Amino acid sequence: MSGLLSGKVALISGSAAGIGAAVTRRFAEEGATLWINDVRADALDALVASVSGDAVAKGARVTATAGDASDRQFVDAWVAAAVEAHGR
Numbered sequence: 001m002s003g004l005l006s007g008k009v010a011l012i013s014g015s016a017a018g019i020g021a022a023v024t025r026r027f028a029e030e031g032a033t034l035w036i037n038d039v040r041a042d043a044l045d046a047l048v049a050s051v052s053g054d055a056v057a058k059g060a061r062v063t064a065t066a067g068d069a070s071d072r073q074f075v076d077a078w079v080a081a082a083v084e085a086h087g088r
Helices: 018-029 041-050 053-057 072-086
Strands: 009-013 033-038 061-066
Touching (some): 018 033, 018 053, 033 041, 033 072, 061 072
Parallel strands (some): 009 033
């Protein structure tokens, strides 16, 4: 992988399985800083644990926040936390 997303921040909802998990893994392989979300905290923890050492070596960081992305207050707080942590 090329590190194409190194220095970029992405929020990914529905990350615990399927397309969301695949996007999370791929973005991590490209060195992105990720804030992932799903309603299933245990599945998020497993996904964070599965991100490879190679991705971390390229600068990838993954923060998981369990919650319901259909809840506007949750999403506002989730985005605000990412912006506060990364300035964008």
